[in-house]
Amino acid sequence: MKSPAFDYACPTTLADALLLLASGKGEARALAGGQSLVPMLAFRLAAPALLVDLNRLPELRSIAIGSDGVRLGAMVRWRQIEDDARLASAHPLLVAAVKHIAHYQIRNRGTVGGSLAHADPAAELPGIAVTCEAEITAMGTAGRRSIKAGDFFLGPLTTALRPEELIIEVRLPPWPARRRWGFEEFARRRGDFAMAAAALYYDLEPGGRASNAHVGVIGVGDRPQRLMQVEAMLNGSRIAADTIAAAERAAAAAVNPADDIHATAAYRRALVGTMVERALRRAAA
Ligand SMILES: Cc1cc2nc3c(=O)[nH]c(=O)nc-3n(C[C@H](O)[C@H](O)[C@H](O)COP(=O)(O)OP(=O)(O)OC[C@H]3O[C@@H](n4cnc5c(N)ncnc54)[C@H](O)[C@@H]3O)c2cc1C
Secondary structure, three states: OOOOOOOEEEOOOHHHHHHHHOOOOOOOEEEOOOOOOOOHHHHOOOOOOOOOOOOHHHHHOOOOEOOEEEEEEEEHHHHHOOOOOOHHHHHHHHHHOOOOOHHHHHHOOHHHHHHHOOOOOOOOEEEEHHHOOOOOEEOOOEEEEEEOOOOOEEOOOOOOOOOOEEEEEEEEEEOOOOEEEEEEOOOOOOOOOOOEEEEEEEEEOOOOOEEEEEEEEEEOOEEEEEEHHHHHOOOOOOOHHHHHHHHHHHHHHHHHOOOOOOOOOOHHHHHHHHHHHHHHHHOOO
16 A cells, blocks of 8 residues: 655754654654654554654764763664674674664664664564663653653553654663673564564673673563563572573563464463573573
8 A cells, every 4th residue: 555645854953853743743753764654654554744754864873882881873773783893892782682683674774763662562672772771862842851761662662752752862871891691582584573582681790690680571562571580580690500491481480472473372481481591591601
């Protein structure tokens, strides 16, 4: 199907983009990579009166790495993350997750802000943002505010963003050297959305025990979620075979997936346990 009719604007300043968005009174939508919005228009799942194209706003395209962590501008594309050699040490978990996103062509277009705003429960970046306690900066004509990733995703394709706000950037907190981490994903075909994925990390105390464990899962609920029970089990433990097996069981018990056209709830529950187990084995190695 073809898209419904819409007006189109391509501002060259952020201030103009925000004014245009506000002028739509809830009927305007940002256009970033178009990898989700354009199909939604074609399927008539969205019918905005105005599209505000963000592609000519260079201030949203930077990747900044500093003492406060990694800041990804909203218009940073997946390919840019893959190509930025600094991120291999500044945030290896992010880089590993992005490699699982879609195909080369889509990674050339899809953006950080688009993925966060679209809030697909099976998308990688929202999962990384929640696992890493990222902060999302939103901006409207009234000013900017910071939203914790854990408060940002409200359900499938639903976020705390107001209609007149744009995502400006997301900040991932600093990543210490020697942090242990793992990312594991299962999809039917390479590049498909995750049927389940696990993103996790922990720090090693001098005695060899884990601390600061963060365990997130993707694709097994209506939004990405952290598994606090599993984190509590890992903190203070040595990450060895028995802990990993217990974490696998605890992860499967902690999620509550629904049956859908791709898999039964029982299958997904088992799968998420396996993803956590593999990610922990990778981290421990
Ligand atoms: C075939 C296919 C396979 C894919 N597979 C995966 C996958 O495996 N994993 C994955 O994570 N993603 C996947 N994607 C999604 C893709 O990677 C993009 O992340 C996604 O399309 C959103 O980014 P975009 O830049 O294209 O956003 P758009 O499609 O332009 O916009 C999406 C939504 O976000 C809003 N928006 C965009 N930017 C902003 C902003 N700065 N502030 C506020 N709102 C904004 C738009 O208004 C719209 O509602 C896939 C897409 C396709 C087409």
